[in-house]
Amino acid sequence: MDPTQKIAKNLERFAQAIAAHDRENPTHHSWGIGLAPFDIERLGLEEGEQILPGIVIQADGGVTGNFRVLCDGDHDQELEEAEEEVVEAVSTQALPAIQPTPGRFGDE
Numbered sequence: 001m002d003p004t005q006k007i008a009k010n011l012e013r014f015a016q017a018i019a020a021h022d023r024e025n026p027t028h029h030s031w032g033i034g035l036a037p038f039d040i041e042r043l044g045l046e047e048g049e050q051i052l053p054g055i056v057i058q059a060d061g062g063v064t065g066n067f068r069v070l071c072d073g074d075h076d077q078e079l080e081e082a083e084e085e086v087v088e089a090v091s092t093q094a095l096p097a098i099q100p101t102p103g104r105f106g107d108e
Contacts, residue, residue, distance in 0.1 A: 003044070010043060014067065015052060021069040028073030034060035035067050 001009075018030045033051065037059045040047060047059045062068055 017069050028071040030069055030071045032056045032058045032070035033067050034058050034070050036062050036064040038064045
C-alpha cells in the first residue's frame, strides 16, 4: 500500500471515530486526534497539524498503533460517577443461603 493510501485510510478511520464519539457524547466537542509521538513521525504528520476541519494532531502518551479522539469533555469524571452509582447500589432483599447438594462435585 503506497503512503497516499495509508494516509487516506487513516483519515477515514479518524473521521469515523470522531463521528462515533460525537454521536455517543453530544455534549462534548471533539478537537483533535491523540497519537503517540512515534506514530506522528511514522505517518509523516506534525503535531498541531489540522488533518480534518477543526481537528488537529496532538502527541500524547498513548500506546503506539492506537489513536484517541480528544475532546473538551471529561470522560474520567463520567466513569467516576458511574462507579459511584455502582458503589451506592444496596440490596433491599436478603437472598436465601444456598445449601450444597450431597453427591455433587464428589463430596458425598
